[in-house]
Amino acid sequence: MLRSLLFWKLFLWAFGLVALAAIAMSPGARARWGLPADPDGYASSALLVGGGALGLAALAISHVVRPVLALGRAARSIGQGDYQQRAYVSNNDELGQMAESLNQLSHELGAQLSELREGNQQQATVLGGMIEGVIAIDNRERILFANAAAGRLFGFLPPRVEGRPLLEVVRHHALHEAVAATLTSQLPQRVEIDWEGDEAFALSVQVTPLPGEPCPGVVTVLHDVTELRRLETIRQDFLANVSHELKTPLSSIKAYTETLLNGAIDDTENRGRFLQRIEEQADRLNNLIQDMLSLARIESAQQALHFTAVGVAQIVAACLEDYTPQAQSKQIDLAIVPGDASLAVKADPEGLRVILNNLIDNAIKYTPEGGRVRVSWRGEGEAGEMVAIEVEDTGIGIPKSKLPRVFERFYRVDRARSREMGGTGLGLSIVKHLTQSFGGRVSVRSESQTGSTFSVHLQRA
Structure with a gap:
């Protein structure tokens, strides 16, 4: 449309110039202006003047049209999002200034768009992460x-x-x-x-x-906040359980002490029994506090652990030797199932002994007289990179519904029976956290009245 319009403008301008030249070179005009008549050169002069006028008009219009067309092309490209487009105009007039302004606008729009895209990408990355x-x-x-x-x-x-x-x-x-x-x-x-x-x-x-x-x-x-709520519930349960566990032995100690002070100390027949009960409750209180301190140190990683290669056969034999008298007093068959004597695990020796002591002690406590407790070990995993140590008993067992909670602090399957046997309710929790600190895991298989099998899975040394 622009080209067509300019063409007709050019045509009209050229036609007007030719017409003016023809009139100017006519005999009447020459006579009016006092010029000599030249009828033979009239036509050639008119054509020469018209051609010159046409050339000058084309040159003048081209000087205007080319910059305008360049500005139009650049404006369309920028409007379509090509902010790298520039208008190249050599004029030093208003069209040249307009081209410079358009180029500057394109540069600034491109820079702002890049900043906006970068900001949006950063925002999307932050929100997405x-x-x-x-x-x-x-x-x-x-x-x-x-x-x-x-x-x-x-x-x-x-x-x-x-x-x-x-x-x-x-x-x-x-x-x-x-x-x-x-x-x-x-x-x-x-x-x-x-x-x-x-x-x-x-x-x-x-x-x-x-x-x-x-x-x-x-x-x-x-x-x-699901995890925060769970931790808050655990904290509340822990405080309630600690208060209850501490209250029971302290109440017994206070009652027996008051009885002795009120005259029973002169009762030679019963004072020994009262003092023995005080000692039992004091021992229970001491064990509870020691277990709580041990668990706190393990959970906070304050307990120094010295990892080394620990021979499983040797550590199991040492633990069974400690608990043989207790098992014999209940007529329980406590024995080792022979395994690979060369197997060793990556663990702290004293920590591993604490784990096995707690498991064997529980097995003996909750196995009736004449029962059986077996300790075994074996390699596991496709490449034998793990070792499983198992403590199996023929005791009272654990109902399936309660298995997921047996490693919780102060959780007891049978509270009355556990207190009667002197348990603190923290042994299995200590086993769990120590095993995890060794990079392993602990599991249990059991059914009510059919016995239990606790398995400790540790990395092979």
């Missing part, structure tokens, strides 16, 4: 953005939920009410919700309004 879920919601409660963590929490693909209503994607009325309250009041809201889905978890939700009037939307940050 966050542990907390983030959901941006507009004032119509439609999802503008959701990161990967939010998708994992609620089970959706973030790109597919953009533009959909929040309540349609996350069906939880407490969350919906918090978002609505923030949009209405423009004040941050903080709530805790329990999500019941394929996997139950607890969330701490912070809803913050976006700046603007009226409020254009909110940002919702979701923090998974």
Whole structure:
């Protein structure tokens, strides 16, 4: 269109110049101006003047048209997103200045777009790498953005939920009410919700309004506090259990002491029995405190562990020698199932002995008279890189429903029986944490009234 318009302008300008030249060279005009008549050269002069005028007009128009066409091409390319495009104009007039301005605009737009893309990429990387879920919601409660963590929490693909209503994607009325309250009041809201889905978890939700009037939307940050709640429950249970475990022996010591002070100390027949009970409860209290301190040191990694290659056969034999008198007093057959005498594990010798002592002690305590306790070991794994040490008994066993909790602190399958036998409720917890500190794991197989088998799996040295 531009080329066509310029063509006709050029044609009209040239035609006008030729017409003027023809009139100027006519005999009447020459006579009027006092010039001699030249009828023979009239036509040639008119053509010469017209041609010259046409050439000058074309040159002048070309000087204007070429820069304008270059500016048009550059403007179209920039409009299509090519910010590397430049308009090359050699004019020193207003068109040249316009070309310089257009080139500067293209450069600045390209730089700003690069900064914007880099900022968006950084923002997407940060939001995508966050542990907390983030959901941006507009004032119509439609999802503008959701990161990967939010998708994992609620089970959706973030790109597919953009533009959909929040309540349609996350069906939880407490969350919906918090978002609505923030949009209405423009004040941050903080709530805790329990999500019941394929996997139950607890969330701490912070809803913050976006700046603007009226409020254009909110940002919702979701923090998974399931583990914190579990730890808080463990802490509360631990304090309650410690209080109860300490209260029982202290109450007995206080009662026997008061009885002696009230005159029983002169009772030669019973005072010895009272003093013996005080000693028993004091020993129980001491064992409990020692086990608690040991467990605390293991959990906090304050207990120094010296890892070395420990021969399994030697450590098992030493432990059985310590517990043979206790087993004989209950007529329990305590024996070793011979295994590979060359097997060794990577562990702290004293720590491994504590593990086996606790397992063998429990096996003897909970096995009736005439029962059997066996200790064995074997290599395991495709390359034999692990060693399994097992303590098997024919005792009272553990119900399947209670197996997952036997390694918890102060957990007892039969509380009355455990206290009667002098247990602190911390032995198996010490076994678990020591084994984990060695880079291994512990497991148990058992059924009620059929005995139990505790297995310690450690790295082979």
